[in-house]
Each structure stands twice: as C-alpha cells, then as structure tokens.
Amino acid sequence: MAFRERLSVVQAYRFALDLTARQERVVLAHAGAARVAHNWALARVKAVMDQRAAERTYGIDEAGLTPTQGWSLPALRRAWNQAKSDVAPWWAECSKEAFNTGLDALENWSDSRTGKRAGRRVGFPRFKSRRRSTPSVRFTTGAIRVEPDRRHVVLPRLGRLKLHESARKLARRLEAGTARIVSATVRRDGGRWYVSFTCAVQRTQGMPACPDATVGVDLGVTHLAVLSTGEVEPNPRHLDAAARRMRRLARRAARRVGPDRRTGRRASKRWERASARLGRAHARVAHLRRDGLHKLTTRLTREYGTLVVEDLNVAGMLANRRLARRIADAGFAELRRQLAYKTGWNGGRLVVADRWYPSSKTCSGCGAVKTKLALSDRTYTCTTCGLVLDRDVNAARNLAALAATVAGSGPETRNGRGADRKTPLAGPVAVKRQPGTATAGKTGTVPPQGRTSNHELTYAS
Numbered sequence: 141m142a143f144r145e146r147l148s149v150v151q152a153y154r155f156a157l158d159l160t161a162r163q164e165r166v167v168l169a170h171a172g173a174a175r176v177a178h179n180w181a182l183a184r185v186k187a188v189m190d191q192r193a194a195e196r197t198y199g200i201d202e203a204g205l206t207p208t209q210g211w212s213l214p215a216l217r218r219a220w221n222q223a224k225s226d227v228a229p230w231w232a233e234c235s236k237e238a239f240n241t242g243l244d245a246l247e248n249w250s251d252s253r254t255g256k257r258a259g260r261r262v263g264f265p266r267f268k269s270r271r272r273s274t275p276s277v278r279f280t281t282g283a284i285r286v287e288p289d290r291r292h293v294v295l296p297r298l299g300r301l302k303l304h305e306s307a308r309k310l311a312r313r314l315e316a317g318t319a320r321i322v323s324a325t326v327r328r329d330g331g332r333w334y335v336s337f338t339c340a341v342q343r344t345q346g347m348p349a350c351p352d353a354t355v356g357v358d359l360g361v362t363h364l365a366v367l368s369t370g371e372v373e374p375n376p377r378h379l380d381a382a383a384r385r386m387r388r389l390a391r392r393a394a395r396r397v398g399p400d401r402r403t404g405r406r407a408s409k410r411w412e413r414a415s416a417r418l419g420r421a422h423a424r425v426a427h428l429r430r431d432g433l434h435k436l437t438t439r440l441t442r443e444y445g446t447l448v449v450e451d452l453n454v455a456g457m458l459a460n461r462r463l464a465r466r467i468a469d470a471g472f473a474e475l476r477r478q479l480a481y482k483t484g485w486n487g488g489r490l491v492v493a494d495r496w497y498p499s500s501k502t503c504s505g506c507g508a509v510k511t512k513l514a515l516s517d518r519t520y521t522c523t524t525c526g527l528v529l530d531r532d533v534n535a536a537r538n539l540a541a542l543a544a545t546v547a548g549s550g551p552e553t554r555n556g557r558g559a560d561r562k563t564p565l566a567g568p569v570a571v572k573r574q575p576g577t578a579t580a581g582k583t584g585t586v587p588p589q590g591r592t593s594n595h596e597l598t599y600a601s
Contacts, residue, residue, distance in 0.1 A: 145345035147485065150322070150338065155293075156304035157326070157333040166298060167326055167333065170238040171275035173228070175268045178242030180227050181216050182265055185209050185246065211250035216243040235297040237279045244278075271399065276327040284324050284337075286311050293335060295324055301335070310337060318342040330423020331416050346486035351445035356539030358499065358532045359452065359475065361466045365436065366532035368540035373436060378428040379469040382421060389418040429471050437478040441486045448491040448539040449476055450499060491543045503527055504537035 159167065188209040195205050209219065220239060224231045231239070249265050251257035282296030290311045292300050313319035319339045326335050356368035365373040396411035407415075440447060454472050458464045476492075483490040493499065501510040503520070505527040513520075513531075520527070520534040527534075 147343045147345055149341050149343055149481075149485070151319075151341045151343075152336050152338050153307070153310040154334055154336045155307055157335055158302045158304045159333050163298065163301060164333070167277065168275055170234050170277040170297070170326075171328075172270070173231070173234040173238040174242035174277050175270065175273060176228055176242065177220060177239040178245055178265075179267050180223070181220065181243050181246055182267060184219065185211065211246055213240065213244050213247050216246060235279070235282070237281065237296060238277050240280070241276070241278045274328060276325060278323055278325040280323045284321050286314060293324075295326070295335070298326070303335075310339070313339070313341060330426070331420045332423070343485060346442070348441065348445045348486055348488050349443045351487070353444050354446040354448065354540050354543045355440070355444045356448045356499075356536040356542075357440070357479075358536040358539060359450065359470070359472050360532055361463060361470060363532060364470055365475075366530075366536050368533070368536040370533055372532075375470060376428070376432055377466070377469060378425045378432075379465065382425050386418065386421050386425075389414065389421055393418055429469070430474070433471055433475050433478060437475060437482050441479065441482040441488050444488065446489045446491060446543050447479060447483060448493060448543045449479065450493045450497070450539065451495040453495055491546050493539055493542055497538075497542065499535040499538040499542075500531060502534075502538050504529065504534050504541065 188206060191206045192208070210216065217240065220227075220243060224239070246265050248257060249262045252259075252262035279296050283294050284296070285294050286292075286307050287294065287300070290307045291303050293303060293307065294300050310319065314321070319341045321337050321339050323338045324335055325338070326333060328334075354368075358366045360366065361375065363372050364375040367373075393411060393414035396414050397405070397408040398411045398415075399405060399407040452472055454467065457467050460467075479490050482488075498509055500520075501513045502508070503510075503522040503525060505522060506525040508522055508524040518531050520529050520531045522528075529537075
C-alpha cells in the first residue's frame, strides 16, 4: 500500500454554543473590552498623525515632530498598558486577550499597506459602534481545550462552555496528535454564539476518484454550475425562498420604535425582538448557502483530478441591478475559494481561466469564435460545423479543453487566451485553439471524462 503525502494546513473548526445568561454577559463584557481598546488605539494613532501633520505646516523639521505611534501589536500594547488605568479602570475584570483582540485589528491595515499581509488591500480602520459592530473576542494563550466528553470547551476567564453540537471531529485529531489549537474566537452571528478553533492540522494527501479526468465548471444564475459532462447543478436560490418571510419581518421591525442617534432615543424591546428575528432569518439563508456550496465543492474535488473555472468579475456583475441579488445569492466567490483549498487537500488541480477567455462564444466542436452572442441565446449554434448545444454546456466543454494547454501541478493555476490588457496573468498563457483543429472522432479537445479503475487508486494504510 502506498503512503500519501501529509499536508500542513491551517484549518478552522466552528461549533455553536449554548451559553447561560451569566456566560453571555461575561462574553459580551470581553467583546466590549476589545471594542474599547480598538477605539482608544485608533483615536490615539489618528491624534498623533494629525499632530505631526499640523507641526509640519508650522515649519518644524522631522526630528522635532511628535514621536510616531507604532501600529504593531507590541507597540500598541505598551501604550495601552500605560493608559488602561485611566481609560478602563475595570480592565482587571477581563482577560488580556480581549484587549489584544481590539489592538491587533489595527495591525492588519499597516501590514496590508506595507505588503506583509497577503490578499486584498485592507481599508483604513474605523471606530466600532456598540450596536452595529459584531461582538467578537479571540484567545491565543491560556487554557484552550476540548473536554473529554466532547460537549464542552474551556476558554480563559470564560471557563467551561457547553456546545450545541459534538466536537468529536476536532477531538479525534487532538487525541491523535494531528492537530494543534492555535487560537479560539467567540463570535455572535445571527443571534447565536459560536466558537471557532484555528488549528494547525496535519492532513493526509487525498486522491480524487478520477485523477486523470478533467471537468469544466461554468457558473451561472439559472443553474449554479454546469459541468462539461452535461451534469447540471440547480441553483437553490435560498434568498428567494426566504424573501417573503424576510419582507414580513422587516415590515414588523419598521413599525416598532427603533433607536435614534440624533435624539438619543433607545430602541424598544419589541424592536429588539423583531430585529433579532430578522437577523436569524438572514443567518439561516447564509448557513443554507454555505452548506450547499460545501457539499458541491467537496464532491467535485473528490471526484475529478483537474477542475477549470472562470475568473468572473463578480464586482462588475453586481452593478447590474436586475441580476445583482441573484448573483450575490449564488456565492460565486465562495465557491471558487472552497475549490482552491479543497483541490489541494484532495490532490487535485484548479485551473482558473482568464477573465477574457471567450468560453461562451467559442464552439467546442471546431473552435470557431462568434463575434457576438446575446445573453438571451441559451442555445449555441455554430455556423461553421453545425454544432447545436446548450450554451452553458458548450462553455463548460471549452473550459475543460483549456486545461490541456496549461502546465503545472500546483493547487491553483491561472490560465488565459493571451490577452494583453486589464487582467495580468500569473501563470503560463494558453494559446487559443484555432478553428478546424478538432481531433478526428472526438468532440473538440475535451479530455476523457471517464473514471479510473479501482486498482489504479492508492490508499493510506
């Protein structure tokens, strides 16, 4: 039996909590402490920046300016320790991790600006409101563990908290020594409290059921995903299904006496209950959407060795007011994010086609490219070879054929048609198939979609 490679990944395990009234008050106090520390640090940094800018207008040289306030967590922590007795005389009632949670958020903007933080640029931090901000607190040190009964967790200063569900998946890894808890975050989402454990996990490298098979995935609104094999994944449209109830809950909340910041009016209890019901309805839609995407991406990455998707301009698509709600409900970005890391877990490869690759306009039979193709044309008809095929299936087949022109074995490979504008390519450039180059006896150049035999698969012993 062949041994598979072990991967070191960072994985989060999220569990719902069943807190008592006293425990909820303690957690809210810690989240409030994080918010106070964040607002204090942001005000201090902005005051120093404004002071230095004013001093420059007075003609003071750089050496004589007010000393800068560092954005790093150690620098902010030193400043907080000097001022916490005056700013928060109650600081001893909360864990130090609560204040670190608020101070650490400011470092993200500094790291993003200097290039230390990967991903999209982080905007300049804002002050957090008690009513509008999401209560959250993170623990990185102290007693963080899962109890042997797998129904309780222990966190610093919060003590023993009951879980709404079993933590057996995480407990098994902790007992086997293949996972180590790095941090734990308690957060309120949709009226319910959750705890998320960020863990360093040793995962066994998986292998797809069809390691040599390639599938193109065309995302859309009518159907969530259309595969090059002809399989259609329907769009559940969870938001549309819950729209009627959410409208009724929103009208009910609008009739209640809500808060007014201008007059200092506080919200009524009836408004708070109505708003909580509306929040739970939104959370339910988000949970259903996330669950469906996880099931779809897990099935695809465990079955196919290579998946090809498009680099969709979701932000531009949301500008279409007629389709924005349905596009946002589909969750294209979340689907691609899950495919990216799950292909690495399961030993597959994700190829991302360039944003300007004409997958819908290209004939999957002969390679001819139409000049125009209206969105209302749901059937693709090729005037060169006479191919008549569903528009989405044709696009998915073109995406699958594109994978054959890309070299590389990484979990995510970027690909394109050689466009020289707008979208920079981070990987090898694919040459677009010319018309009339279809292989004899095959439909276009789509790789075979069949399964491999069982004796070709290797399993970890």
